Amino acid sequence: LGLCVSRASASVLNLNCCLVLLPMCRVILAFLRGSQKVASKKTRRLLDKSKTFHVTCGVTICIFSVLHVAAHLVNALNFSQNYNEEFLALNVANYRGEDPRKLLFATVPGLTGVIMVLVLFLMCTASTYAIRVSNYDIFWYTHNLFFVFYMLLMLHVSGGVLKYQTNLEEHPPGCFNPNKTLRQNLTVPKAFEELFADYTTEPFPEDLTVPEPFVQNNFMRICSEEPKFQSHFPETWFWISGPLCLYCVERLYRYIRSNKPVTITSVISHPSNVLEVRMVKDDFEARPGQYVILHCPRVSALESHPFTLTMCPTDTKATFGVHLKIVGDWTERFRDLLLLHSNQDTEILPIFQQRRYPKLYVDGPFGSPFEEALNYEVSLCVAGGIGVTPFASVLNTLLDGWKCYKLRRLYFIWVCRDIESFRWFADLLCMLHNKLWQENRPDYINIQLYLSQTDGMQKIIGEKYQALNSRLLIGRPQWKLLFDDIAKCNRRKTIGVFCCGPNKISKILHKLSNSSNSYGARFEYNKESFS
Numbered sequence: 124l125g126l127c128v129s130r131a132s133a134s135v136l137n138l139n140c141c142l143v144l145l146p147m148c149r150v151i152l153a154f155l156r157g158s159q160k161v162a163s164k165k166t167r168r169l170l171d172k173s174k175t176f177h178v179t180c181g182v183t184i185c186i187f188s189v190l191h192v193a194a195h196l197v198n199a200l201n202f203s204q205n206y207n208e209e210f211l212a213l214n215v216a217n218y219r220g221e222d223p224r225k226l227l228f229a230t231v232p233g234l235t236g237v238i239m240v241l242v243l244f245l246m247c248t249a250s251t252y253a254i255r256v257s258n259y260d261i262f263w264y265t266h267n268l269f270f271v272f273y274m275l276l277m278l279h280v281s282g283g284v285l286k287y288q289t290n291l292e293e294h295p296p297g298c299f300n301p302n303k304t305l306r307q308n309l310t311v312p313k314a315f316e317e318l319f320a321d322y323t324t325e326p327f328p329e330d331l332t333v334p335e336p337f338v339q340n341n342f343m344r345i346c347s348e349e350p351k352f353q354s355h356f357p358e359t360w361f362w363i364s365g366p367l368c369l370y371c372v373e374r375l376y377r378y379i380r381s382n383k384p385v386t387i388t389s390v391i392s393h394p395s396n397v398l399e400v401r402m403v404k405d406d407f408e409a410r411p412g413q414y415v416i417l418h419c420p421r422v423s424a425l426e427s428h429p430f431t432l433t434m435c436p437t438d439t440k441a442t443f444g445v446h447l448k449i450v451g452d453w454t455e456r457f458r459d460l461l462l463l464h465s466n467q468d469t470e471i472l473p474i475f476q477q478r479r480y481p482k483l484y485v486d487g488p489f490g491s492p493f494e495e496a497l498n499y500e501v502s503l504c505v506a507g508g509i510g511v512t513p514f515a516s517v518l519n520t521l522l523d524g525w526k527c528y529k530l531r532r533l534y535f536i537w538v539c540r541d542i543e544s545f546r547w548f549a550d551l552l553c554m555l556h557n558k559l560w561q562e563n564r565p566d567y568i569n570i571q572l573y574l575s576q577t578d579g580m581q582k583i584i585g586e587k588y589q590a591l592n593s594r595l596l597i598g599r600p601q602w603k604l605l606f607d608d609i610a611k612c613n614r615r616k617t618i619g620v621f622c623c624g625p626n627k628i629s630k631i632l633h634k635l636s637n638s639s640n641s642y643g644a645r646f647e648y649n650k651e652s653f654s
Contacts, residue, residue: 129194132187137362139187140276143180144366146173148373149489153413156490164498164647171492171650185247192240199223199233235279242272259451263426273367280357298346381418381486388442390461390480394543397509398458401434401444404485409435409443411516412493416486417445422456431623432488433515433548437523446547448509492621492649493517497528499619503609503646505536505632507624508544514623515548522555525567532566534609536600538573538624545572545595549588556590570594606635610644620648 146152156170203221227233248254249265383404391399409415409432418427434444447454460481493513496502497520504514514535521533535552539545552570559567572595609618622632629650636648 126194126198129191129198132191132194133359135187136184136191137359139180139183140273140359141362141366143177143184144363144370146177146180148370149487150373150377151369153488153490156494164495167495168492168647168649170490181247181250185243188240188243192236195236196223196227199226231281232279235275239272239275239279242268242275246272259453260423260426267425273363276359276363277357280359286352293348294346294350295344298344377486381484383484384482385485387461387480387483392458392462393446393547395541395547396449397544397547398447398449398454398461399433399444399547400447400461400483401442402483402485403436403441403443407436407441407443407485409488410490410494411435411520412491412496412513413488413516414491414513415445415488417457418484418486419457419460419481420484421460421481422453426453427486428453429489431491431493431512431516433512434519435516437520439523446509446512446515493623495619495649496533496621497530499617499647500529501532501534501609501613501616502530502619502621503534503536505538505620505622505624505628507538507622507628508540510623511537511548512623514621515551518548518551518555521568522551522558532613533568534571535568536571536573536605538575538599538628540574540576542574542595545574545588545591549591553588553590571596571600573598573600575599602631602635606638606646607640610640610642610646613642613644615643617645617647620646622648622650 152170152173156167200223203219203223203226227237245265246268249262255262385402385404385407387400387402389401391401393399412431413435414429414431416427416429430445430447432443433446434442436443447457449455449458491513493516496504496514496517504517506514518535521528521530537545555568556570559565570591572591574595574597620632620636622629633648633650636646
């Protein structure tokens with residue numbers, strides 16, 4: 124039973140160790156997400172669940188690893204107690220009664236298995252939400268132990284515990300071996316005693332002809348040689364070699380692509396601990412809604428973080444940028460390196476006047492569900508706080524020109540706790556609003572700003588933002604009424620719903636998107652998921 128359970132769980136582990144790497148191939152996902160590569164919108168939406176798929180495979184690996192270990196603990200005891208004296212090559216133990224702990228800690232399969240369990244335990248515990256939020260460094264460094272895990276896995280399966288017989292024709296199951304039978308003084312058929320009485324103490328002659336009637340009656344097949352056994356070729360190598368090589372090739376490609384540092388053109392410190400970094404890079408192309416991974420060696424030699432592009436390069440300008448919320452050690456150290464003084468709240472001089480910026484490497488861009496915002500005729504974009512960054516690149520793109528996209532109406536909902544946060548993109552929203560009014564398309568974008576917390580005194584974003592002050596509401600959105608109103612104005616249309624914010628808002632929007640309405644409108648929910 125132990126061998127059956129260990130083999131069954133090993134098959135499940137092989138499959139999941141193969142699949143768990145695929146969602147981490149960001150370049151391939153970004154390539155597939157391109158509309159010209161995958162025409163079906165539903166298929167592209169499946170790519171948005173790459174993180175969920177990765178987590179599911181990881182949890183499955185943990186569960187079946189526990190089952191696999193428990194089965195092998197039973198196997199180690201059975202290998203020691205059930206030592207086979209007849210077929211010595213099949214034994215894992217060296218002798219009957221061998222200490223099972225030697226099989227676990229003094230053999231290649233056992234020792235590598237123990238180390239893999241420890242590595243998997245570290246990766247599993249450090250991946251919990253509490254650890255990732257409190258100390259992201261622990262999650263980052265322990266998760267990179269996956270390479271050690273896979274190297275140990277390749278060694279683990281090369282131990283050759285399970286064997287198969289290679290000479291079934293010469294030694295079929297249940298055959299009669301006269302040599303072994305007579306040597307062991309076992310009872311033999313009477314017909315053999317009469318035929319081979321002179322060979323009771325000598326080896327059975329291999330060239331002696333067996334009586335034809337005896338063979339024809341299929342009384343018993345005679346073995347022509349001793350059984351020979353050989354270890355199975357590790358099937359795990361077939362499962363993981365392809366995805367592992369694919370992942371390594373992609374990482375090498377990403378390293379080469381991001382090996383040249385970007386040129387930082389300006390750094391702007393915004394209210395509420397938000398930093399904007401604008402930069403340029405040769406041959407850098409990106410689509411609205413995509414994200415990049417920033418790596419600053421002076422902040423951390425190995426650590427890097429994803430940030431959504433708030434400004435994408437276009438045909439007329441090569442500048443692209445990101446907005447960073449200062450919430451952790453990495454962003455704090457990065458801000459201190461970029462700003463001359465940590466409490467400075469003004470724009471830094473351009474690069475040609477100020478050249479003290481640290482080296483910054485950009486890996487990407489990579490795909491996200493917000494790329495689809497321009498592919499719907501009607502889109503609803505909901506942002507919570509700094510979650511507005513994915514939509515900023517969409518708004519910047521519309522500012523350059525909206526007629527070339529399928530989008531014809533955009534509902535933009537932004538919820539913030541303090542009024543200062545609206546100033547991050549207040550200029551952008553006002554410019555887009557004025558542009559659409561000048562083009563006689565004031566209904567193209569519906570802007571609603573919600574201030575969830577207020578002291579009752581400050582109720583305007585700024586004197587120069589009159590277009591936004593009139594759209595500022597106190598409190599939280601009435602999501603059900605909002606969905607009904609959008610469905611009423613867009614009967615029998617498919618509406619794309621995009622959300623980047625707290626999980627509470629995301630769950631409400633997801634539930635409402637799946638609810639039916641009396642206007643025939645259909646809402647398709649697109650969830651943000653950094654892979």
